[in-house]
Amino acid sequence: MSRLQGKSFWNHLKDRKVIRIALAYIFVSWIVLQVGEVVFEGLALPDWSLTLVIVLLLLGFPISLVLAWAYEVTPEGIRKDPADLTTEAAEIPDYQKGAPSIAVLPFDDMSKNSDQAYFCEGMAEEILNALCKVANLRVASRVASFQFGSKQADINEIGRKLKVQTVLEGSVRKSGDNLRITAQLVNTLDGFHLWSRQYDRKLEDIFELQEEIADSIVSALSTSLKRKRDSKQQLVDPKAYDFFLRGLSYFAKHTTQDNVYARQMFNQAIEVEPDYGRAWAGVAYTYGFEYMYFNANDANLNEAMRTSERALELAPELAESHVASGIANCMGQNYKDADVDFEKAIELDPNNYEAWYFFGRTKVHEGDLERAIKLFDRAASTRPEDFQSLLLQAQLFISLGKDDQALEVTRSGIKRVRAVLELNPDDNRALNMGAFALLRLGETEEAKKWMRQSMINAPQDSIIQYNGACFFSLAGDVDYALDCLENCLIRVGSISREWLLHDSDMDNIRQHPRYDKIIKSFLE
Numbered sequence: 024m025s026r027l028q029g030k031s032f033w034n035h036l037k038d039r040k041v042i043r044i045a046l047a048y049i050f051v052s053w054i055v056l057q058v059g060e061v062v063f064e065g066l067a068l069p070d071w072s073l074t075l076v077i078v079l080l081l082l083g084f085p086i087s088l089v090l091a092w093a094y095e096v097t098p099e100g101i102r103k104d105p106a107d108l109t110t111e112a113a114e115i116p117d118y119q120k121g122a123p124s125i126a127v128l129p130f131d132d133m134s135k136n137s138d139q140a141y142f143c144e145g146m147a148e149e150i151l152n153a154l155c156k157v158a159n160l161r162v163a164s165r166v167a168s169f170q171f172g173s174k175q176a177d178i179n180e181i182g183r184k185l186k187v188q189t190v191l192e193g194s195v196r197k198s199g200d201n202l203r204i205t206a207q208l209v210n211t212l213d214g215f216h217l218w219s220r221q222y223d224r225k226l227e228d229i230f231e232l233q234e235e236i237a238d239s240i241v242s243a244l245s246t247s248l249k250r251k252r253d254s255k256q257q258l259v260d261p262k263a264y265d266f267f268l269r270g271l272s273y274f275a276k277h278t279t280q281d282n283v284y285a286r287q288m289f290n291q292a293i294e295v296e297p298d299y300g301r302a303w304a305g306v307a308y309t310y311g312f313e314y315m316y317f318n319a320n321d322a323n324l325n326e327a328m329r330t331s332e333r334a335l336e337l338a339p340e341l342a343e344s345h346v347a348s349g350i351a352n353c354m355g356q357n358y359k360d361a362d363v364d365f366e367k368a369i370e371l372d373p374n375n376y377e378a379w380y381f382f383g384r385t386k387v388h389e390g391d392l393e394r395a396i397k398l399f400d401r402a403a404s405t406r407p408e409d410f411q412s413l414l415l416q417a418q419l420f421i422s423l424g425k426d427d428q429a430l431e432v433t434r435s436g437i438k439r440v441r442a443v444l445e446l447n448p449d450d451n452r453a454l455n456m457g458a459f460a461l462l463r464l465g466e467t468e469e470a471k472k473w474m475r476q477s478m479i480n481a482p483q484d485s486i487i488q489y490n491g492a493c494f495f496s497l498a499g500d501v502d503y504a505l506d507c508l509e510n511c512l513i514r515v516g517s518i519s520r521e522w523l524l525h526d527s528d529m530d531n532i533r534q535h536p537r538y539d540k541i542i543k544s545f546l547e
Contacts, residue, residue, distance in 0.1 A: 048087050052080045116183065119212055123244045124187040126163035127151040128171055130204070131194040143195045144169065144275075145268030146204070146233070150191065153237035155374055160244065163187050164376070165275065167408045170446040182211025184446060186407075189217065191240060200226045200261070206236055208243050218243035226261040257338065263296035270305050277452075279317050279483055282309050300338025307331035307347035314354050316486045327351035342372035346381060353385040361385045376406045383412065390525055392419045410439035414456050417463065422527040433463045451477045455490050462497060471498070478507075485511050493528035505537045512541060 059076050127150055130143040147169075154162045163185045171181055181190055193206035207219035218239060224232050259267075270288030273281045289305035296302070310327035314320070331348040338344045349364030365382035368375055383398035396416050403412035413436035420429035440457035443450055455477035461470035474494045481487040492507035508529075523529070523542075532538050 044087055045084075048084055052084075055080065116186075119182075119188055122159045122161060123189065124161040124163070125154060125189045125191060125208075125240070125244070126168040126171075126181065126185045126187045127154065127165075128181075128190060128192045129169050130192070130206075133194045133196040133203075135198065139195060139197045141269045141272035142197060142265065144272050146195060146229075147191075147193075148271060149233050150237055150240075153233060154240065156372075157241055160241070161187070164406050164408060166406075167443075167446065169275075178209055178211050178214045184442070187211060189244065197226075202226055202229070202232070204232065204236075208240055226265075229261065229264065230258055257300060259292075259296045259299050263292040263299055263302065266292035266295065267299070267302050267305065270302070274305065274309065277312070277316075278481075279313075282313055282317065285309050298337050300334055300341060300344060303330055303337055304334035304341060304343040304347045307334050307351065308343075311347060311350035311354060315350065316484075318485075319354070324351070324354050328355060340371065342368040342375045342378060345371065346375065346377050349378070349385065350381050353381065353388055356388070358385060358389050374405055376402055376409065379405055380409075380412060383415070387415075387419070387525060392423055395419055408439055408443060410436045410443060410453065411456060413439065414460055417460070418526075418528065422525075430463065433460045436460050437464065449480065451481045451484070451487055454480075455487050458494055459490070459497070462494065467498070470494075492532075493526065496531045497528055499531065501532050501535060504532050505535060505541065508532070508538075509541050512544070 055076065059072075127147050129140075129147045132139045132143045148165055151162060151165060151168070154160060167185055178190060182188065188211060190209045190211055191206060192209065193204060196203040202222070202224050204222045204224070205219070206222075208217045209215070210217055220236075220239065222232055222236075266288050270285045270292065272285075273288060274285035286306055286309040289302045289309065292299055292302040293306070307327055307330040310323050310330060314323040314327055327347075328351045331344070331351045334341075334344040335348055345364045345368035349361045349368065352358070352361035352364060362382075362385070365378050365385065368378035369382070372378070379398055379402035383395045383402060386392070386395035386398060396419050399412040399416045399419075403409050403416075406412075413432045417429045417433045417436060420426070420432065437457060437460040440453050440460060443453040444457070447453075454473045458470045458474035458477070461467070461473065474491055477487055478491045488507060488511035492504050492511060495501075495504035495507060498504075529538075
């Protein structure tokens with residue numbers, strides 16, 4: 024039974040006293056028959072009289088169970104069961120209507136040493152990615168659904184927060200080359216299973232197993248859904264795939280050190296399987312992200328270019344290869360090539376959030392703000408819980424002098440930020456970017472609290488620290504903004520020069536003498 028399912032059907036029967044009523048009815052019926060057999064004979068009633076009583080008792084049994092389910096006896100008399108009243112009064116949420124939707128939770132690690140969390144997350148993510156290829160099926164992103172990985176959350180709460188009709192959960196027991204995977208699909212409205220199954224396979228069958236689970240889920244959700252199978256998936260050595268999943272687990276954390284760990288894992292995958300295209304794309308991502316977010320030096324840029332080129336050679340059918348190449352070309356200011364890369368990635372996978380998002384960032388680097396806004400808008404619609412794209416749009420609208428539109432997207436963005444923080448109060452990116460939204464909406468004190476908290480939580484994150492400089496520049500605290508900028512560029516790490524030059528958030532401090540000194544030191 025699902026750990027999230029809530030009350031079982033048996034518990035529902037007990038709670039509503041259906042079991043008690045059934046037993047009482049059977050006992051009373053037995054007494055009636057015993058008395059009737061004696062009394063009817065003494066009264067000289069026809070033989071069929073007892074038969075009639077038996078028939079009436081049998082007919083009354085299911086009726087009594089239905090009444091027991093719907094009503095309860097109280098000192099004030101018989102009244103409708105509160106659960107039924109609640110069901111009638113509460114409207115079915117909008118997300119429970121229309122096209123099917125699903126969230127995939129990271130599978131539980133049931134291995135002997137409890138050291139396979141990365142494999143469990145990777146297994147769930149691969150199934151999630153396969154489900155994303157199903158037309159008319161809305162799939163909650165990894166970022167949102169994995170927040171519930173280790174929490175004993177109520178299934179209905181997950182459905183409400185992620186706005187999904189179903190949840191896929193499961194467990195993995197990995198011992199050497201042997202796998203036991205249990206998966207179950209749960210309805211978030213009532214907590215009941217729609218489908219469940221256990222698989223006992225060898226590690227070498229992992230790719231086939233992922234496809235089989237995805238197909239089973241699609242069939243359970245709707246006979247009308249059709250999944251596009253990935254017939255070009257590269258089959259690799261299970262050891263290489265294991266390292267690749269470790270890399271994905273680290274990379275998803277988006278910290279400086281985890282980015283390094285992810286690269287090490289991807290490189291070990293390549294050592295086992297030199298032509299593993301996905302692993303090469305993973306390495307390229309780590310260099311591209313390090314250049315963009317943590318350390319914009321030539322070594323990272325050159326490696327991002329080299330490894331993304333190799334990924335394109337080995338896996339040109341993967342959207343990830345083209346996104347990695349697009350990021351590298353953007354950082355190298357090869358904007359035309361970046362455009363080609365992102366457009367190809369979108370052609371291969373129109374729902375690839377990273378393709379839309381980094382395409383938008385590329386247009387910001389170019390200074391094409393109008394196009395960037397459109398691309399960010401598409402990114403925000405591709406991932407409904409994404410707040411970054413909306414809040415970046417607000418910044419660009421301000422740069423274009425469209426303050427009303429900036430406020431509109433800011434209001435939408437802060438709603439998404441609060442939803443993310445409800446799931447994970449320590450999400451530094453949400454705190455950091457949400458602070459800008461609150462400042463723009465006039466909620467200054469809460470904005471400062473969020474910004475300071477994010478900077479304390481991530482003292483070595485150059486983007487968080489850079490955003491602190493932008494924030495206090497907008498808030499009018501010029502000296503502190505310059506302190507933050509200096510700390511970011513000189514002590515923590517560097518950021519993209521093109522982004523800095525086009526960033527309107529810095530306009531309040533650009534004329535200050537210290538600004539030129541900081542930028543000069545940064546450019547040297």
